[in-house]
Each structure stands twice: as C-alpha cells, then as structure tokens.
Amino acid sequence: MGRPVLRTKLCDMLGIEYPVLSAGMGPSLVGEKTGATVDLVVAVSEAGGLGVLGAAGFTIDQMVEAIREIRKQTDKPFGVDLLLPSSTVSDGDRDLDGPLEIPLTDVLKTLPKSHYDWMLKVKDEMGLPDIDVMVNTGSTTVRPHAAVKACIEEKVPLFCAGLGNPGFMVKDAHAAGMKVLGISGNTKNAQRIAESGVDLVVAQGHEGGGHTGRVGSLALWPQAVDIAAPTPVLAAGGIGDGRGLAAALAVGCVGVWVGTRFLASHEGGLMDVQKDAIVRASDEDTRRTYLYTGKTSRATYNRFHDLWETSGLEPLPFPLQVLFASGMVEMFIQAQKFEYVGPFAGQVSGLINEIKPAGDILKDMVEEAVDILARRLPEEVTAKP
Ligand SMILES: Cc1cc2nc3c(=O)[nH]c(=O)nc-3n(C[C@H](O)[C@H](O)[C@H](O)COP(=O)(O)O)c2cc1C
Known part of the structure; x- marks a missing residue:
C-alpha cells in the first residue's frame, strides 16, 4: 500500500504532505532547554508533518544553532516558536551588559521575602539539597526583538508566537518569504491576531498542555474558525490520535497543532520520569494552576500542587513565578522526590x-x-443532503 492521502489547503500553504504540526513547546522550567527539540522537529517534518522548535528557553545563538542543525538534518519545512508577551515586546529587549548566566540561587534571593522564606522553610523541613542551576539572562523571551530579527535573517519557513501577538513582525517576515502563526485561547484574541495579518491562527482549548485558557476545544474551534475567517485556523488542545484530527477537520480547521502527544515521544525533550508521568496519567490527572508561571498553565498533577495550595501565597507575576517554581522543582529533582515533579501536559494524557x-x-x-473520513463515517453514518 502507498502512503495515505490527507490534504487540506494548509498543506499547499506550507508545502507539507499532512496537516499536522507538532507544537512549539518551550521549557517547562528554568534550567531545561526545550520540550520541542531539534530531533522532534526533524522527525515530524521528515514524516510529512511540520515540526516546530520550542525556542523560548534558548539564547539567540542557541536558537540559530538549532535552526542550522535542523537544516542539516532535513530539507523539509519547519517552524520556530517564541513567547512574545506584550509586556516584554513593548518594554524592548533586555541589555546584555553583565554576565550571560547567573546562578538561580542568586536570583531567588531577589524574590519577595514571603516567597523566599516559604521556599527556605520547605527546603529545611523536607531536607532538600542546595541547587546548582544557571539562569540564562539573554533568552529569546527577554530579547524578543533580536530573536525575531534572527528568525527573519534565517528565513525560518514558519514563525510561531506562543504568547502575545506577532502582528508587529508580519510585514518583515512576509518580505523574507516566511509564514506567521499566532496562538489564541478565545475568540477575542483569535480575531485580534487574525486582523494583525498573520497567515494562520491556532485555537487552543482549555484541555491543552502548557499555558491555556478557559474555553473547551470543541466549543472554541468552530467559533475561532468563524471569527478568524478568512484566516485559516488550526485546532489545538486535546488531540492525541486520528479521532482528534478528524474531528478538527470536521469543524472547519485546516489542520492540528499537537503538543502533549508529541512530547511523550522518543524525541520529546523531557526526563524519562516526566514522560512516564504522562503515560500513567488518566484524563483527570492534570491541573490548571498559576503555580508554574504566574499565568494559568496545565501540568500533570503532583504533590507540589498540594504544597503550594497550603502556602497561602499569591502567585508572582510572570516571569518571577517561573523562577520561584523552577527553584523548588530543581530541589525536588535533585532530592529525587519525583512525586513533586510533573511536566506541562494536557488532559489528552x-x-x-x-x-x-x-x-x-x-x-x-x-x-x-x-480511515475515519474515508471508510468509517461513510459506513456508519447515513447522511444525505
Ligand atoms: C511542555 C509544554 C511546553 C509548552 N510550551 C509552549 C511554548 O513555549 N510556546 C507555545 O506556544 N506553546 C507552548 N505549549 C503549548 C503547546 O504549544 C500547545 O498549544 C498545547 O500543547 C496543545 O495542547 P495538547 O497538549 O493537548 O496537544 C506548551 C505545551 C507543553 C505541553
């Protein structure tokens, strides 16, 4: 048998065989590099989909190096995903004066006393070790303008913006022959992003892994399709197999953006214990929490969630909460207390x-x-106009 055929206009737009993109998953925490690795991007693009590099935790040099490595390993189209929160985009890039890396322990001392003291109390009570992790002071997330410029210079085929609106860079990206994608968790943002001139909008439902909104996938996808039109929409949040893909196409999406399922792959950038946590998890074993980033994100449920609930602390604003949570998780990992560690992951786990x-x-x-679209539905559903 030859290769199956499944094409939508997304395939023509991006020059790919199948309408499936692996999501641009950055690191869950400081110290990790990325969920969506070079190997994952290459594997997905070589298989006929389009792999997206999660470049949020990289420095610009590391990102450019990864882009060039992808190009060495495949001549197929691929994407790069950055986080572009509006606050960092409007504040401008952080200067690179001073050291490029500083110890996380030094950064933690600058957190509000309430949070730092609670961390020390837990460390003491649980006998957790000192940590030895360096924080990158020049990641793409704090240098969005320079990072975008580097992507344009590298002529990345598909530029993807996780948080925020990539409208400000669309003209330059198009001039370089690139396509641009923005992600949204509700119709208001889907409309705003579509009107800013992007080529594609991803509509991610509440059940998705990582940062996630309040509207469920099946309610959001068709509403996003309507409001973003004529900009095509990709479905995200809860897609783990061909049933999810067929459902997304049935509601009018041109393709899918899949995170958790590709994270739990040989090439996904997670520790084995975290991949195992996804495999063990049932549909009810994730939680949407402010704990990890100060914004709502979904992760595999673990005992750190319970500990945080008892703290009585308010989440710090992004990205301070990321540093706080990273410090704690790193101590749990070094103490091998893996019951306190869980990755960003969706309900599709x-x-x-x-x-x-x-x-x-x-x-x-x-x-x-x-099989669903060409055989099962025509056999099992009687429908006549
Ligand atoms: C570990 C992890 C990290 C993520 N990091 C990012 C990121 O850096 N940028 C981004 O645009 N989306 C990020 N996301 C969200 C995904 O891009 C995607 O929208 C989501 O995983 C889709 O839902 P699913 O997990 O149910 O497939 C992340 C998701 C996970 C699971």
Whole structure:
C-alpha cells in the first residue's frame, strides 16, 4: 500500500504532505532547554508533518544553532516558536551588559521575602539539597526583538508566537518569504491576531498542555474558525490520535497543532520520569494552576500542587513565578522526590499509553483519520443532503 492521502489547503500553504504540526513547546522550567527539540522537529517534518522548535528557553545563538542543525538534518519545512508577551515586546529587549548566566540561587534571593522564606522553610523541613542551576539572562523571551530579527535573517519557513501577538513582525517576515502563526485561547484574541495579518491562527482549548485558557476545544474551534475567517485556523488542545484530527477537520480547521502527544515521544525533550508521568496519567490527572508561571498553565498533577495550595501565597507575576517554581522543582529533582515533579501536559494524557517515535505517532494519527473520513463515517453514518 502507498502512503495515505490527507490534504487540506494548509498543506499547499506550507508545502507539507499532512496537516499536522507538532507544537512549539518551550521549557517547562528554568534550567531545561526545550520540550520541542531539534530531533522532534526533524522527525515530524521528515514524516510529512511540520515540526516546530520550542525556542523560548534558548539564547539567540542557541536558537540559530538549532535552526542550522535542523537544516542539516532535513530539507523539509519547519517552524520556530517564541513567547512574545506584550509586556516584554513593548518594554524592548533586555541589555546584555553583565554576565550571560547567573546562578538561580542568586536570583531567588531577589524574590519577595514571603516567597523566599516559604521556599527556605520547605527546603529545611523536607531536607532538600542546595541547587546548582544557571539562569540564562539573554533568552529569546527577554530579547524578543533580536530573536525575531534572527528568525527573519534565517528565513525560518514558519514563525510561531506562543504568547502575545506577532502582528508587529508580519510585514518583515512576509518580505523574507516566511509564514506567521499566532496562538489564541478565545475568540477575542483569535480575531485580534487574525486582523494583525498573520497567515494562520491556532485555537487552543482549555484541555491543552502548557499555558491555556478557559474555553473547551470543541466549543472554541468552530467559533475561532468563524471569527478568524478568512484566516485559516488550526485546532489545538486535546488531540492525541486520528479521532482528534478528524474531528478538527470536521469543524472547519485546516489542520492540528499537537503538543502533549508529541512530547511523550522518543524525541520529546523531557526526563524519562516526566514522560512516564504522562503515560500513567488518566484524563483527570492534570491541573490548571498559576503555580508554574504566574499565568494559568496545565501540568500533570503532583504533590507540589498540594504544597503550594497550603502556602497561602499569591502567585508572582510572570516571569518571577517561573523562577520561584523552577527553584523548588530543581530541589525536588535533585532530592529525587519525583512525586513533586510533573511536566506541562494536557488532559489528552489519558489517551497516551506508550512513548513512541514521533514519526510513528504522526503516521498512526494520519492513518486513523483517513480511515475515519474515508471508510468509517461513510459506513456508519447515513447522511444525505
Ligand atoms: C511542555 C509544554 C511546553 C509548552 N510550551 C509552549 C511554548 O513555549 N510556546 C507555545 O506556544 N506553546 C507552548 N505549549 C503549548 C503547546 O504549544 C500547545 O498549544 C498545547 O500543547 C496543545 O495542547 P495538547 O497538549 O493537548 O496537544 C506548551 C505545551 C507543553 C505541553
């Protein structure tokens, strides 16, 4: 049998075989590099989809190096995802005066006393070790303008903006022959992003992993399709197999943006214990919490969530809460208290029973969607206009 055919206008727009993108997942915490690695990008693009590098935790040099490494390993299209929160975009890039890396322990001392004292209390009570992690002072997230410029110079085929609106860079990206994608969790933002001139909008439902909004996928996708029109919409949040892909196409999306399922792959950038946590998790085993970033994000439920609830503390604004949570999680990891550690992950975790190569995940997803659309639905559903 030849390769199955599953095409939408997304395939023509991006020059890909199948309408499946692996999501641009950055690091969950300071000290990690990325969830969506070079290997994941290459595997997904080589399998006929489009892999997106999670470059939020990289320095600009590391990002450019990763882009060039992808190009060495595949001639297929790929994407790069950055976080562009409006506050950092309007404040401008952080200067690179001073050291490029500083110890996380030094940064933690600058947190509000309430949070720092609570951290020391937990460390003392649980006998946690000192940590030895360096914080990057020049990541793409604090230098968004220079990072965007580097992506344009590298002519990245698809530029993706996680947080924020990439409208400010669309003209320059188009002049370089690139496409631009923005992500939204509600119709208000989907409309704002579409009107800023992007080529594609991702509508991510409440059930998705990482930063996530309040509206469920099946309610959001068709509403986003309507409001963003004529800009095409990709569905995200809760897609783990061919059933999710077929459902997304049925509501009018041109393709899918898949995070958690590709994270739990051989190539996904997580520690094995975290991948195992996704495999073990049922549909109810994730929580949406302010704990990790100060914004609402979904992660695998673990005992750190309970500990945080008892703290009585308010979350700090992004990105201070990221530093606070990273310090705590690093201590749990070094103490091997993995019951206090869980990755960003979505409710689709309950559907994931195995860590597989990313190319197999994509192949299985496409085959199942084709079977549903070409065989199962015509056989099982009687429909006549
Ligand atoms: C570990 C992890 C890290 C993430 N980091 C980012 C990020 O840096 N930028 C971004 O645009 N989205 C990020 N996301 C969200 C994904 O891009 C995607 O929208 C989401 O995973 C889709 O839902 P799903 O997990 O149900 O597939 C992250 C998701 C996960 C699971």
